[in-house]
Amino acid sequence: MTASALDLGLARKVLADQPFSVLLGARLEVFEPGRAVLALDLDGRLQQQNGFAHGGVLAYAADNAITFAAGTVLGPAVLTGGMTISYVRPATGATLEAEATVASSGRRQAVCRCDLYAVAADGARTLCAVAQGTVLTAG
Template sequence: MTELDLSMARKVLESQPFSGLVGARITAFGSGAATLEVDMSQELRQQNGFLHGGVLAYAADNSITFAAGTTLGPAVLTGGFSIQYVRPATGRTLVARAEVVHTGRRQAVVRCDLLAVGEDGAETLCAVAQGTVLSATPQ
């Protein structure tokens, strides 16, 4: 298995064209957790000025999968996830913090809090997600 660390996780994220398009960056990775951040640029907002829900879903999906990769290994795929929007995301940065709840032999269950960080640094919960990630490594 390839050694998994923050440096490797950043290389994987950089290899994803869509992640580059939204300007995502991984800021924490390891021990069953991962944190992904996206700046709330004007191009990522919807018509009312809030961060588009698709950006929140992207951040949840990717952070969930990265967190699972810390326990299942580097070859993983999202099996499915759900997201509940709590309030509109406004501010400077979206932070998606994912943590593995349970890892089995071939799958992991992961939850994720999505937080909007304001100009003052205050964090506001804007969505919660939970997903199942599958090992893509043949057994």
């Protein structure tokens, strides 16, 4: 299957087949050429001791959003080759959104950027982290 044959429904099935993503309640909101948005509700189970979303939750969201974005150009058989994340402010709010875009891609590799936003109940979005990752075709 080529990247162009992928659609949001199939991408959501791939996410649903990831037990850890199901455990966190992650959902794929956007899956379009060069872009993916992953979201999850920020309930108390995902907090660290100060009441902020745990950094590992943000890293998970960035990693998965980056991989889905890369999959839109590389196809479904992809794996993260590496990722960095910078936390710019504590994440508090109702929802976390990880918005990933493909910055550059070739036949076997894509470099993606991901902005992570804490979204308040009223819809106000606050940037809380920025990530960059390299995704490779598997095999």
